[in-house]
Amino acid sequence: MFAEERRMKIIEIIKKGESVKVSGLTKRFNVSESTIRRDLVELEKSGKILRTHGGAVSKSINKLEDTFLEKQDKYAVEKDRIGRIAASQIEDGDTIIIDSGTTTYYISKYLKAKGITIITNSIVLTYELANREDIEVINTGGTVRINTKAQVGPITERTIKQFRVNKTFLGANGLSIKYGVTTPTLDEAVIKQAMIDATSQVYLLVDESKFSQVYSSVICSLDELDYIITNNERPEEEVEYYEKCGIKVLT
């Protein structure tokens, strides 16, 4: 591929409103960082892009970020932080499952690890990650639920059962000492169970509002959890109990 071609393609990517990383581009085009930097310098000189530390973005319109989620969610800040912590647990080369839901969604903002494969049943997350050249995204498929944009049903379940992964990042509506992890709908509970079965380590992402809550469908008992990631306003007595059960609680 010629330099001109490469630069055209870089522009294409950026014109879509996506940002690009130097590291991602080196992999994608299989050239050195120097070369990519020179490309970006050139493209910036001719006014086509705006360089940033680590890559480049479109000069015009800022992205369609700030989705509906972040504005109306009461615990957006907490979830953001939880997402960041969760992302920091992901290592290069991991194959992971990320559950649907608003909390888990925030992981995508902080994904840094290289060469990872993500399996998810979230349409929103898939849509978001579909632009990341450095991540392989596998969508489970399934029937789309209107409220949560999660995919559920037999297709989803069967796809998940095909995989064995390192880590699963799970969302839930309720976490209680007595009843474990729960959610309001059976469909989603079944899928979450399949996700747990497919993994070696289970991370549960819950903000403070989920503690001591119980919903009708049980996802799993506490002993299936390896980690709980939550925010600082966590209820200490409960947390102590969970840690006594052998669950590591990260904040």
Add this chain to the structure above:
Amino acid sequence: MFAEERRMKIIEIIKKGESVKVSGLTKRFNVSESTIRRDLVELEKSGKILRTHGGAVSKSINKLEDTFLEKQDKYAVEKDRIGRIAASQIEDGDTIIIDSGTTTYYISKYLKAKGITIITNSIVLTYELANREDIEVINTGGTVRINTKAQVGPITERTIKQFRVNKTFLGANGLSIKYGVTTPTLDEAVIKQAMIDATSQVYLLVDESKFSQVYSSVICSLDELDYIITNNERPEEEVEYYEKCGIKVLT
């Protein structure tokens, strides 16, 4: 071979969206590098190509694999109209497959039929339809391709094979009398074939720019098509031929 002839052929190659290398052309035409360079200098002078270090590319952006949004821009009006016609073919209670791609995407704007089920491998379409309470959306799942936001691979294929539907609305990059329906990537061709196998009626959605185009991977031959939906600027001679083959052409 005369110089003029050689230059014509060089233009042809480049216009197809391919890049050419000086070294490649010397071999192909069995002439010296000097000669090829002189050709390229001439062609660039008359504005037909863009020289690069090592060869030349088309002046306009590489057409082989445009990105999603870019495709959306070109022929947007035509595609919108095509999408509306396609939507009008959908009846209450239908279960249909909608392929990924920019043209098929427009169907979503005009979906009126009640009680329909839509199976699709398009992340964008799924995302779009996820809010529609009156439509059941089943996403096929699969590995997400960055450029087209289509899902492909074995998961996608297997899911599609599970269904029998009334109608399939297919997109493609090339439609030609000689070679049938084609697209640039094998992965997507395989999925499209599965979609054809799962349906009783195949609708091909193509704007005028797709006529007489051929790409590397064959999706199907003409006799598998039941309908072609296109815009008004359709090439009449070709259309006549298709109708003679028993394909209904809607505009």
Add this chain to the structure above:
DNA sequence: CTGACTATGATTGTTTATGATTGTATTTAA
């Protein structure tokens, strides 16, 4: 035939694209 003209090939010094390296700046995590 001769001489001008053209397309081509061969030669050579120059330019370009690229990768590697190194010290500096910036960002991130503790």
Add this chain to the structure above:
DNA sequence: TTAAATACAATCATAAACAATCATAGTCAG
């Protein structure tokens, strides 16, 4: 706030591609 990690600019070396030039071999008009 500080230390570590990451990204950066600047620079150099090299191989490939290039422009410029000259030489050769056809071609055609006179």
